[in-house]
Amino acid sequence: MQTTFTSLDGILALLPSLPGRLAPIQETLITNLIMLGEIPSPTFEEEARIKLFLQRLVECGLPDVSGDEAGNGVGIIPGRNPDRNILLVAHADSVYTDKTDHSLSVLSDEIIGPGVADNALGLAVLATLPSLFEMLGLQLDANLVLLSSSKGLGRGNLDGLRFFMENNILPMEAGICVEGAQLGRLSYSAEGMFRGYINCRIPEDLGWQRAGQNSAIIALNDVINRILEIPIPRRPRTSIVLGAIRGGKSYNIMATQSSLRFEVRSESAGQVQAIRERVEDIVAHATSTHNAQFEFSVVSSRDPGGIDVGHPLVKSCRRIMECLELETEIRPSMSEVSELIARGLPAVTLGITEASNLHDLDETIRIKPIYTGLAQLLAVLFAIDGGLCNEPE
Amino acid sequence: MNLNEWIHSNTIHHSQFWDLKKLVEExxxxxxKISLCLPTLNEEKTIGKEIVMFKSELVDRYPLLDEIAVIDSGSTDRTRDIAATFGADVYLSADILPQYGEKKGKGENLWKAVYQLTGDIIVYVDADIKNIHPRFAYGLVAPLIYRPEVHYVKAFYDRPLAFSQGVRPSGGGRVTEILVRPLFSLFFPDLTGLVQPLSGEYAVRREVLDKIPFPIGYGVETSHLIDVYEKWGMEAIAQVDLDQRVHRNQETRALGKMAFGILRAFLVRAEALGVIGKLPELSTFLRQFQVSNANFEQIAYEIVEEERPPMIELPEYREKFGVAL
Structure with missing residues (x-):
């Protein structure tokens, strides 16, 4: 199979037949998906899943396979030119605890189970690429660096990827973040963001006589109302998402503890900072009025940024997706791509298949579109490898 | 060989067989030739996963299995569709040897597999395993490949999730510990060496499978063990620890039916072998209680433990495989 292309048209000509040629990899891919996806991998506890990922790469005969101090797993599919590298990233963590039943069900047209799309499938694709290259007899010019990153979600704050980017010695030309869902997504910019955690405690010694007058729920409710009063501009686009709230024990017991998790996003770094300062003021005010102890912490944050819509990598991705008749959904991302772009590496996030019930226990992916997703990924790799995604000097 | 020696030498952990390349070479x-048989009845949730994994790992990557077959008892869900989608050979039990009629039960499927499948070794794996892994097949087949004196390899599952002291109880499920182990202790003490005699996963050589009868219902595992023990001795039996197996949990009442079927099959065997004296005619009805509006009612379930003869007694089989009685 041809792997060296001097124009995107050559790659596009190959595309219509590509999904069909990828179908024989089905058993290997689904097996990797089951094996990886059925290992619980909550953020900070990805070790077992990443260990299996590395084991699968070793079984494929990859020469450079290793883990690092941050718990990431890395393997390299060697190219012809040892000086060139393309980075492929899939985060190994999922939003489910190890108490969740991680069994997947494989039906004839879909696969169901917690985390199957986000991101067991992304990781399984990376684990399957060596077999896919072997099946098609492919070798690229650049090395393909397959990174299964740890600590990606929530409080993990992309720490695994950040460690890798800070300490990695290989010069990278471009990055692709692989997500199970959704096929057609294209992310090449990041919004500014911070995730905040507010914890409220009322001293235990407030007796039952005062129940109703004060409680951690009432105090937190006041904070929430004030956060909702913060003016949000339409431009630059900004949002506050109140994600989760916890507090109290039962019907008739005064709540002594409550907490709020929320996220602020904006295209403007200044807006993100301004809202953060407002929240700090609100919390300080509530501490004095409610005789409560408030703690406000920022658990993760990102700076806004992105590559230009006219960047050759973005343009190549869009043309490849059009050729595969995918409806391109362009959206900013909070995930791995933001970290790569912030470090000056041209990068995009691509989805592999159609999915539904995301982050529910019956998260579902469709099997057939996976081959279109894989064809898209290979085509983008060919384009990067052929130097077709570099910005003009 | 005494029982302790047998337990020591014929109880093996699957991790001994991690080197699949070497196993396939041998x-x-x-x-x-090795056949995998998955007996099914409405297993759409798990069957696809099992087939994909065995095919990827033990056919494509390491060519250990020559045949993956589903023998279905007439599922009304998508079991057969899904199995065919992922490339298994799918058979309806009723279509195999139709001249001998159709009986309902897992043992019937296992028996018909002996005729339908072509392997020198058949490995049976239940289709309801949630945490399927290639070890469920290679772990059972490996002792037969490496040790010619072993003919029948049984799975057991023992992986403590957390245990701090040096000694802990181990064994089978409720029916094993309450019924089968006491029976074996009384009448076939050597067979108490099996940790989980009722497990549904085992690999067997054809020359053993075609010479033993198959109860079609719950009694098939118990009866196989007794027959293999009587004909070939404990040396022919081995057991492999496959770590943890996750499957559906059964209610106690369902286990009552299972125990009834096993007990019937056991008594018939014990009588035939002269281990116990002549039995009266045994009832085929199990009676359980239910309460409706404070009235206690009995429900009678008929549990018939019919038996299929050794396959080698069928002329069709002898012709297909070129063997003589």
Whole structure:
């Protein structure tokens, strides 16, 4: 199979037949998906899943396979030119605890189970690429660096990827973040963001006589109302998402503890900072009025940024997706791509298949579109490898 | 060999067989053919996963299995569709040897597999395993490949999730510990060496499978063990620890039916072998209680433990495989 292309048209000509040629990899891919996806991998506890990922790469005969101090797993599919590298990233963590039943069900047209799309499938694709290259007899010019990153979600704050980017010695030309869902997504910019955690405690010694007058729920409710009063501009686009709230024990017991998790996003770094300062003021005010102890912490944050819509990598991705008749959904991302772009590496996030019930226990992916997703990924790799995604000097 | 020696030498952990490349080389050197049989009845949730995994790992990556077959008892869900989608050979039990009629039960499927499948070794794996892994097949087949004196390999599952002291109880499920182990202790003490005699996963050589009868219902595992023990001795039996197996949990009442079927099959065997004296005619009805509006009612379930003869007694089988009685 041809792997060296001097124009995107050559790659596009190959595309219509590509999904069909990828179908024989089905058993290997689904097996990797089951094996990886059925290992619980909550953020900070990805070790077992990443260990299996590395084991699968070793079984494929990859020469450079290793883990690092941050718990990431890395393997390299060697190219012809040892000086060139393309980075492929899939985060190994999922939003489910190890108490969740991680069994997947494989039906004839879909696969169901917690985390199957986000991101067991992304990781399984990376684990399957060596077999896919072997099946098609492919070798690229650049090395393909397959990174299964740890600590990606929530409080993990992309720490695994950040460690890798800070300490990695290989010069990278471009990055692709692989997500199970959704096929057609294209992310090449990041919004500014911070995730905040507010914890409220009322001293235990407030007796039952005062129940109703004060409680951690009432105090937190006041904070929430004030956060909702913060003016949000339409431009630059900004949002506050109140994600989760916890507090109290039962019907008739005064709540002594409550907490709020929320996220602020904006295209403007200044807006993100301004809202953060407002929240700090609100919390300080509530501490004095409610005789409560408030703690406000920022658990993760990102700076806004992105590559230009006219960047050759973005343009190549869009043309490849059009050729595969995918409806391109362009959206900013909070995930791995933001970290790569912030470090000056041209990068995009691509989805592999159609999915539904995301982050529910019956998260579902469709099997057939996976081959279109894989064809898209290979085509983008060919384009990067052929130097077709570099910005003009 | 005394029982302790047997437990020591014939109880094996699957991790001993991690080197699949070596296992496949030895299999090829001996020219063996291996068939995997998955008996099914409405297993759409798990069957696809099992087939995909065995095919990817034990057919494509390491060519250990020559045949993956589903023998279905007439599922009304998508079991057969899904199995065919992922490339298994799918058979309806009723279509195999139709001249001998159709009986309902897992043992019927296992028996018909002996005729339908072509392997020198058949490995049976239940289709309801949630945490399926290639070890469920290679772990059972490996002792047969490496040790010619072993004919029948049974799975057991023992992986403590957390245990701090040096000694802990181990064994089978409720029916094993309450019924089968006491029966074996009384009448076939050697067979108490099996940790989980009722497990549904085992690999067997054809020359053993075609010479033993198959109860079609719950009694098939118990009866196989007794027959293999009587004909070939404990040396022919081995057991492999496959770590943890996750499957559906059964209610106590359902286990009552299972125990009834096993007990019937056991008594018939014990009588035939002269281990116990002549039995009166045994009832086929199990009676359980239910309460409706404070009235206690009995429900009678008929549990018939019919038996299929050794396959070698069928002329069709002898012709297909070129063997004589």
């Amino acid at each position: 299999k090829q050197r001996q020219g063996l």
